[in-house]
Amino acid sequence: MKLPRFAWYLVRVALLLLATTTLARADGELTPPVLLTRAAPLYPAGAHGDVTIVVLLTVGADGDVVDAAASEPHEPFSGLATSAARSWRFTPAMRGGKPVAARIRLEVAFREPEPEPPPASADAGAATDAGAPRTPDASLPEAPEEVHVRGERKEASNPLSLSRAEVRQLPGAFGDPFRAIDALPGVTPIVSGLPFFYVRGAPPGNTGYFIDQIRVPYLFHVGAGPSVIHPGLVERVDLYQGSAPARYGRYAGGIVAAEMVAPRADLHGEGNVRLFDVGALAETGFANGKGTALIGGRYSYTALILSLVAPDTTLGYRDYQARVSYDLTDKDRLTLVSFGSYDIVGQTTNGIYNVLFGSEFYRADLRYDRKLGKDTTLRAAVTFGYDQSRIPDQPRNSRDTSLAARVILNHRQSAALTLRGGADITGDDQRADIRPYADPEDPDTKRFNALFPQRLDVNTGAWVDAVLKLGIWELTPGLRFDLYTSGGATAVGIDPRIASRIAVHKHVRVVHTLGLAHQPPSFLIPVPGLAIGNLQGGLQETIQSSAGVEADLPLDFTGSLTAFENIFNNMSDTLGVSQSPGNDANSFREPRSQGSAMGLEVYLRRKLTSRIGGYLSYTFSRSLRTVGNERFLSAFDRPHVANAAISFDLGRNWRAGARFTIYSGAPITPPGSRGLIPPPRSLDPERDPAFYRIDLRIEKKWNLRKNAWLAFVVEMMNVSLHKETLLGREIGPVSIPSIGLEGAL
């Protein structure tokens, strides 16, 4: 029986001091360098097999890596190994009590992604740090020692993963991994450029966003703004289109889970100056590498630019990120992560400043990671959150002050069995200012007050899953239990989920997923501080299933073909069922509906960071809703959604890329129905015209010195200036230009 493979990618670094060739003289005994920090290299997308790269490192007297070279080329592994190794930090070699430069050899072993994670990293965030001991024993022995370092992993539930390095080359994404989500199969945009989308027929309000396991209300700044997290902090973004692992609960649609980069103790950073904003990120270590500290953020000066053309209007956004970690022992780590986002649009009339749109959210997450022996990790964390929004047309704020705690345990029982489990509790104090100036008879006001009452929401959950390897069959059964309470109402969600991956051939895998997901009623789009209260109408429920095949193709291409079907029960999909969303619809309605979505997804890709890389994603789907006895197409049913991108190296550090996006128009509401008792909707309605856009990107990069580079980037979304028609109205063209300098050290 073969050794089991796990859903998570494992990079195993066998730190082997094969020889210590000293640059110092032989007067005194040489103490070899001791590895303090290391960034986990990612297993390259599209590559296959287990590969070991021998890297020759020169460690300076200050502990920094002066040079790194592979003993022999084996791309893309050798490049990744040397690149990662350059960022590692050591205590310098010592001779006679003085630090000296030294040369050492390391073996960096890449192991092909496993379908399930190893026990040491069984949870996305929990394991990131706990399973990657950044500061091994300070007295690293000269004898060869094997050190485990966690890298990219792939779940049997088959998320679509986007690494920051790759997304940086995707035109129209502006370097933001989150911005690339709408290019993935299964994702149906509402409007081009706006960060709200349907995922396999599930509405935007049913998609959960997590950053390092921390729930956030949204990922993007106002309008078509950038992401709320500096892209340099994002290691990878996973999109679970359905049947997400049991650790992700309380969302009945897709899951977007971002993982932050692991802490690094060497001083490094990056920054960018663009047409509309400036951003930067810096991290360094302290306490001899036991601790790390990171700060980052972005600030827009759109208000300054806008004031030149519309002095009465202000538009601004900003965000910050901070992280401090400290290794209490070689098995314990304490980490504080905090980030926040702020957006505002205002206008001054009659000398009075009006906030037209405003929202913000902040998170502070204190986590404790502990290794319990060789095969078990534990994370305990407490998260404080504060979300607030200005309610449109109502001069008052609505806010959610939350406190959450979670514990996650991962245990590798054997090579064939890994157990994962956890529990969490979240309390959300939902409040809104009393509306000082309001017509009490206004149906909008009444509906708003009924839909968003002041109350305390407490959600308690527990989950467990197992990763089984039975020969060529990898199976991940899971179960989560959630108890929802809101304003005195209670509901229970029991969500069984299972994922299966069968390697029918060396290069071909068959993947199945099936799961049940529950969610409290959700607002039409995620808005900080606005959550429907009292479990009105009960929980939403989705049965999510998919079956697909993925294959490794020649020329480093990978491809997948997946069929999916989602069955929606009791959904609060206001957007999808609105009869005439542009007019008679009201944001504060919450009509319940049944529905289904089925489709076929095609995904063909070659790594965008390759000399010539690209991808093609296509989704053919049909999304239906039923309200009462009426069955109709979802308001944003788009049968065809296709994205294609290409990125190529022009030589001399020039790189160019283009992306083409096209999708079907949305169904047209029957004409003349505004204000009327609506006529039955057709299952084969006329549609708005199809929309397409072309995005371009070109970059010139200068490598300045070790790990330092500068790049000039010109990028534009929708260079074709194509206008989109939505619900019979022409919009735009929504085009976003970006010219800027980016750099890192």
Add this chain to the structure above:
Amino acid sequence: MHSLRTLVPVALLAAAAGGAVYACLPADDRPPPASLTVTVSPSPKTLGGFDTSDGWSVRFDRVLMGFGGASLSDTCTAYSEANYDRIFDLGSDAPQKVSTLYAIGECDMRFRVGVPSSDALLGERVDDADKTRMRTPGSDPYLPIGGISLEVSGTGKKAGVQKTFHFTFRPRVRFDRCGIEVDGGVADAGSSVSLKSGEVQQANVRIEAESLFRDSTNANLSHFRFDPFAAADTNGDGEITLDELRLLPVSALTDAGPFDTTLNSSEDTPDATVDRPGRTVRIESVGDFMYIMLMPLLPRLRDTLRCRSSVQLPRADAGR
């Protein structure tokens, strides 16, 4: 470098803690707004009837109207909008509330007569059956599909002859730029409301159903006439219908009074061809004249001000 490594963690700790608890979104610290309560009430003639210049005594049995969407133009600082709608039976003398707006500044007030929305509140003597009927799709020569925005029924009596009428109007009509009527048109009033902080104001919209029987859109020159309407009852059943009025040439009115079409819109043309958003309507019949030209004359802001109207007829070939 060493000092940096000491400073940065301290700064980050402060940022992490501070950022988590500091909320930036400003509170609402604007000065208190004025409140403006919009009401509707019937004109005396709508309530008690009126006599025409050609000797008819006209009384209304019921005037049912979908009314709402009250809002203010951008020159006011709006604090709170309440652009919902209601259904009014204009058989009651007392003003009935439409909605209350909160704002500061000088601006234009807007409102609409239209098919009631699903949220429409019911005024006095209006029930759910009325709402359902008004929201049920129907058609007429001017709109291929639409509900009922205005329903007018009544009787005309003259010398022992009695004619009943029951007209339904389906278009949505938006009103704005209300001002003093000058030569049948609207003087550019600039701002129809002036709202200062803390004030409590009321703006009544008077509904003049009798305007459906004018022989001109110029209220200062026109007369109320019913003979042409009575003459439209060609089948002699005593009930005047819109279809019958469409068969009656507009000359029946032009011959009797100062008929013109130049008063309602800057887009109007003097040769009785009226440009409306989405279509051009040629006023050829009494029915055309009443449906397209007279119906928008019913509302009067603050009982006197005439408003510019925009009749929404969605299809260019509708009715022809």
